[in-house]
Amino acid sequence: GAVVSQHPSRVICKSGTSVKIECRSLDFQATTMFWYRQFPKQSLMLMATSNEGSKATYEQGVEKDKFLINHASLTLSTLTVTSAHPEDSSFYICSAESGQANYNEQFFGPGTRLTVL
C-alpha cells in the first residue's frame, strides 16, 4: 500500500514550452501533497504544499506563476512548469501525506526528470 506515482518519469522539452507533471496516490486519499525539486548532487528543496480544493502554499523564492499547482482531487496533484527555461531543468519529486493527524508519514513518487533544451 501507500504507492505514489508520477508521470512522466522523464521529459525533454524546448525552451518556452510548458510541461505538466502528474502526481497520483494510487491506493489512498491524500488531502495534502508536496512538490520538491532536486538539483544534481543536492538535496530536496520543498517548492510548495498542495491541499485538495484550495490554493497551493509556495515556499519563499518559488514563483507561483511559474510553477502552477492544481490539486483537483484527493488522489491527483499536477505541477505545470510554464514557459520552461534551461535553468528549470531538474528532478521534480512529489509526496503525498496520508491521514490528517500528527503529520503522518509522507510517501514519495519516483520523480520526474525535466530537461529543457
Add this chain to the structure above:
Amino acid sequence: KQEVTQIPAALSVPEGENLVLNCSFTDSAIYNLQWFRQDPGKGLTSLLLIQSSQREQTSGRLNASLDKSSGRSTLYIAASQPGDSATYLCAATYQGGKLIFGQGTELSVKP
C-alpha cells in the same frame, strides 16, 4: 531558520563494517524524523520513521535513534553490503507537514 545537517557528506567502507550516519537539526519542534535512501537518478525509498515521542526504530540491519532535545539522529547500519551503496537522506517534519532535508551522505561499500 530550520536546517538539517548530515555528516559525513561521503563515506567509503569495506564490506562487513558497521557504520553510523549522523543527522542534526536546528529546530527541535519536529513531529517526526525520517531516513531515506536514494539511488542515483532515482526517487526516495523510505527506510525508517521515528515519531518525536520515540527514541529509536529498527528494521533489519538498520537502526535509527532520535534525541530530540539535542537535535540529533543517527542511522546505524550493521554488517554493510555493497548493495547498501547509495545516498542516505534524513528529513525532519515540521508544522504543516513540511519536510526539511539534509544534504545527504553518499555511502560506498567496497566488496
